[in-house]
Amino acid sequence: xxxxxxxxxxxxxxxxxxxxxxxxxxxxxxxxxxxxxxxxxxxxxxxxxxxxxxxxxxxxxxxxxxxxxxxxxxxxxxxxxxxxxxxxxxxxxxxxxxxxxxxxxxxxxxxxxxxxxxxxxxxxxxxxxxxxxxxxxxxxxxxxxxxxxxxxxxxxxxxxxxxxxxxxxxxxxxxxxxxxxxxxxxxxxxxxxxxxxxxxxxxxxxxxxxxxxxxxxxxxxxxxxxxxxxxxxxxxxxxxxxxxxxxxxxxxxxxxxxxxxxxxxxxxxxxxxxxxxxxxxxxxxxxxxxxxxxxxxxxxxxxxxxxxxxxxxxxxxxxxxxxxxxxxxxxxxxxxxxxxxxxxxxxxxxxxxxxxxxxxxxxxxxxxxxxxxxxxxxxxxxxx
Ligand SMILES: Nc1nc2c(ncn2[C@@H]2O[C@H](COP(=O)(O)OP(=O)(O)OP(=O)(O)O)[C@@H](O)[C@H]2O)c(=O)[nH]1
Ligand SMILES: [Mg+2]
Numbered sequence: 001x002x003x004x005x006x007x008x009x010x011x012x013x014x015x016x017x018x019x020x021x022x023x024x025x026x027x028x029x030x031x032x033x034x035x036x037x038x039x040x041x042x043x044x045x046x047x048x049x050x051x052x053x054x055x056x057x058x059x060x061x062x063x064x065x066x067x068x069x070x071x072x073x074x075x076x077x078x079x080x081x082x083x084x085x086x087x088x089x090x091x092x093x094x095x096x097x098x099x100x101x102x103x104x105x106x107x108x109x110x111x112x113x114x115x116x117x118x119x120x121x122x123x124x125x126x127x128x129x130x131x132x133x134x135x136x137x138x139x140x141x142x143x144x145x146x147x148x149x150x151x152x153x154x155x156x157x158x159x160x161x162x163x164x165x166x167x168x169x170x171x172x173x174x175x176x177x178x179x180x181x182x183x184x185x186x187x188x189x190x191x192x193x194x195x196x197x198x199x200x201x202x203x204x205x206x207x208x209x210x211x212x213x214x215x216x217x218x219x220x221x222x223x224x225x226x227x228x229x230x231x232x233x234x235x236x237x238x239x240x241x242x243x244x245x246x247x248x249x250x251x252x253x254x255x256x257x258x259x260x261x262x263x264x265x266x267x268x269x270x271x272x273x274x275x276x277x278x279x280x281x282x283x284x285x286x287x288x289x290x291x292x293x294x295x296x297x298x299x300x301x302x303x304x305x306x307x308x309x310x311x312x313x314x315x316x317x318x319x320x321x322x323x324x325x326x327x328x329x330x331x332x333x334x335x336x337x338x339x340x341x342x343x344x345x346x347x348x349x350x351x352x353x354x355x356x357x358x359x360x361x362x363x364x365x366x367x368x369x370x371x372x373x374x375x376x377x378x379x380x381x382x383x384x
C-alpha cells in the first residue's frame with residue numbers, strides 16, 4: 001500500500017522543462033516606449049454598473065497613465081442596464097482625447113436565467129449559500145455576471161470584431177509603467193491567456209466544479225497537461241480507499257483534490273478565439289447545463305483557469321510578472337520583501353535572468369497584502 005501511495009504521488013510530480021518557456025516579454029523600461037508597431041486587433045473591456053463610476057474612473061486613469069496614453073487602444077464598457085449620462089461623461093473624460101470609447105448594453109439573452117434553470121431552486125440555494133456566509137452568493141445579479149463573464153462576453157456584438165481583450169475592473173491599479181504592447185507580444189509568442197495573480201479559490205463557492213470538469217475531461221478524452229496536474233493535490237490514501245474521498249467537494253472521481261489554485265480573472269489579457277473555440281464552447285455548454293452558476297456560485301475565474309489548464313498547453317499561458325497590480329485588498333508586486341527588509345518595512349526588486357529588474361518604474365504599496373506566490377510557483381513549474 002505504501003508503495004502504491006508513493007507511486008501515486010510521484011505521478012503528480014511536475015517535470016520542469018529544461019528552459020524557461022515563459023520568460024517576461026521585456027525587462028525594465030523600454031525607452032522609447034515600444035509603440036511604433038501596428039496595433040493588434042485588441043480592446044480594453046470593462047464590465048461595470050452605473051454605481052461603479054468612481055472605481056471605473058480610477059481604473060481607466062491608471063490604465064491610461066501606465067499604458068494606454070502611449071498606445072490608444074479602444075475601450076468597451078459593458079452593462080446589463082442602460083448607461084447613465086454621468087458614467088459616460090466621467091469615464092469618457094478619464095479615457096481622454098483620441099481614445100475610442102464605447103458604452104454598450106448586454107443583450108438579455110446573455111444575462112439572466114437560461115430556461116433549464118429551476119429558478120425556485122436557484123433562489124433557495126442562493127439563500128442557503130448566503131446563510132453559510134459565501135460571499136455574494138445571495139445576489140442573483142452576481143450569478144448572472146459570473147455566467148456572462150464565463151461564457152458570453154466574447155460573443156457580445158461590441159467585441160465580436162476583436163481578437164484580443166484586456167479585462168479591467170473598477171477600482172484596480174497598475175503599479176508599473178507598461179512600455180511595450182502586451183497584445184503584440186502575446187501574439188508574437190503564441191500566447192492565449194495572460195494573468196498576473198494566481199491564488200486559492202474558496203472551496204465552498206465551487207464545490208462540484210472541479211469534479212464536473214474532471215468527469216468531462218475523462219468523457220471527451222482530454223489528456224492531462226502538466227498545468228492540469230499542477231492544479232491537483234494527490235490523495236495520500238491508498239487505492240481503493242481514496243475513491244471514497246471522491247464524495248467530498250472539489251475532488252475528482254479518483255479522490256484527488258483540486259488545490260484551488262486559479263488565475264484572478266479581474267485582470268486578464270487573452271485571445272478571445274480561445275473562448276470562441278469549439279472546445280471551450282462545448283465545455284462551457286456542459287457547465288451551463290449543469291446549473292452550477294446558480295445552484296452553486298461558480299465564478300468566471302475558476303472556470304477560465306480550469307478551462308485553460310484543460311485545453312491549453314502550459315507555454316500558451318503568460319504570467320505578466322512585470323505588471324504590478326492591485327485589486328481590492330490584494331496585490332502582485334514586482335518587489336518582494338526579504339526577511340531583513342520585511343522587518344524594516346522595505347522591499348527589494350525581483351530580478352530576472354541576467355540580474356535585470358522586472359517591470360518599469362514600479363511602486364509597491366506596503367499597506368496592501370502581497371499575494372504569497374505559493375500557487376503561482378506551482379503553476380510556474382510547468383514552464384521552467
Ligand atoms: N453591469 C453589471 N456589472 C456587474 C454586476 N455585478 C458585478 N459587476 C461587475 O463585474 C465585475 C466583478 O464584480 P465584483 O463585484 O468586483 O466582484 P468580484 O471581483 O468577484 O469581487 P471583489 O473581490 O469584491 O471585487 C466588476 O467589474 C463589476 O463592476 C451587475 O449586476 N451588473
Ligand atoms: Mg472585483
